[in-house]
Amino acid sequence: MSPVMQASLQMELSGPASALLQADMTAQVAVQTLIGAGHVQDALKLLARLLPKRYAVAWLCQCARDQKLDPEDRAGASLAEKWVREPNESNRRAAFEFANAGGYKSAGAWVAAAAGWSGGSLAPATQEAPVPPADHLTACAVVAAINMLAALVVENFEARRAGFIEPAMSLLGAGAAAPSGG
Numbered sequence: 001m002s003p004v005m006q007a008s009l010q011m012e013l014s015g016p017a018s019a020l021l022q023a024d025m026t027a028q029v030a031v032q033t034l035i036g037a038g039h040v041q042d043a044l045k046l047l048a049r050l051l052p053k054r055y056a057v058a059w060l061c062q063c064a065r066d067q068k069l070d071p072e073d074r075a076g077a078s079l080a081e082k083w084v085r086e087p088n089e090s091n092r093r094a095a096f097e098f099a100n101a102g103g104y105k106s107a108g109a110w111v112a113a114a115a116g117w118s119g120g121s122l123a124p125a126t127q128e129a130p131v132p133p134a135d136h137l138t139a140c141a142v143v144a145a146i147n148m149l150a151a152l153v154v155e156n157f158e159a160r161r162a163g164f165i166e167p168a169m170s171l172l173g174a175g176a177a178a179p180s181g182g
Contacts, residue, residue, distance in 0.1 A: 004030045007049040010136040011143075017042035028172040031165075040162060044146060047168055048139035053118045056142045058084045059168045064111050067149055076108025083115035092120050099141075107152070110145035114138050 001009075002023040008030075013021075017039040021030050027050040034043035048056050057080055064077040079098050083091040096116025102109035117137040121130035150161040 003027065003050060004046070007046055007136075007139075011042075011045040011049045011139060013042045013045060014039065026172075028169060031169065031172060035162070035165070040158065040165070041143075041147075044161065044165060045139070045143050047165060047172065048142040048146075049136055051139075051168065051171055053138045054084060054087055055171050056138055056168075057114045057118065059171060060111055060114050060142050060145055062167065063146060063149055063164045064107070067107075067152060069108065070106075072102065072106055073108030073111070076102070076106065076110075076112035080111045080115040083118070087118070089120055092116060092118055093125060096120070096122070097125075104144075107145055107148035110141050110148055114141035114145060117141050 002025075004021055004025050004027060005023050008018050008021055013034075017034050017037070020033050020037055020039070025033065027046075031043050031047045031050070034040070034046060051059065061077055061081045061084055064073070064080075067073075069077065076095075076098055079091070079095040083095050092115060095112040095114075099109045099113035099116050102112075104110060104113060115138075117133045117140075119133070121127075122133050123129065123131040146161065146164050150157050150164060153160060
């Protein structure tokens with residue numbers, strides 16, 4: 001199965017959006033097709049899943065960096081950025097714990113969750129048996145965070161969301177697209 005089709009299934013794209021996709025489409029063409037047809041939410045989901053996890057979180061951090069965030073949201077974004085710079089287990093765990101403690105109620109919690117769900121274990125640190133996250137969870141957290149960041153200015157939600165998508169398109173074009181653990 002092609003990466004585009006696999007990602008569309010994992011991210012549960014809508015029926016009308018999925019019908020527009022073809023197995024031989026490049027990631028960039030697939031996302032542009034969905035945007036052109038007005039399926040922006042589905043395009044965001046596909047984009048977030050087709051980017052390697054570290055790229056997706058870095059893109060999300062870039063989007064968050066340009067916003068007026070409250071201290072909690074800045075703290076979550078800071079933890080995610082730290083993981084992007086140094087993707088080790090300690091930084092991933094710190095981002096995960098922050099998101100978990102915040103109950104996933106803020107944009108900052110979702111930004112942190114994107115990094116926190118990138119690998120490792122979702123079990124408490126004291127639990128020996130690991131509980132690895134599903135491979136698409138980082139993309140799900142990216143989508144939630146982008147939507148929350150776009151909603152910071154409700155009256156411009158659609159334009160803001162489309163604006164957030166634009167800078168990530170070059171990452172797809174760079175050949176970075178492949179649903180993977182990376």
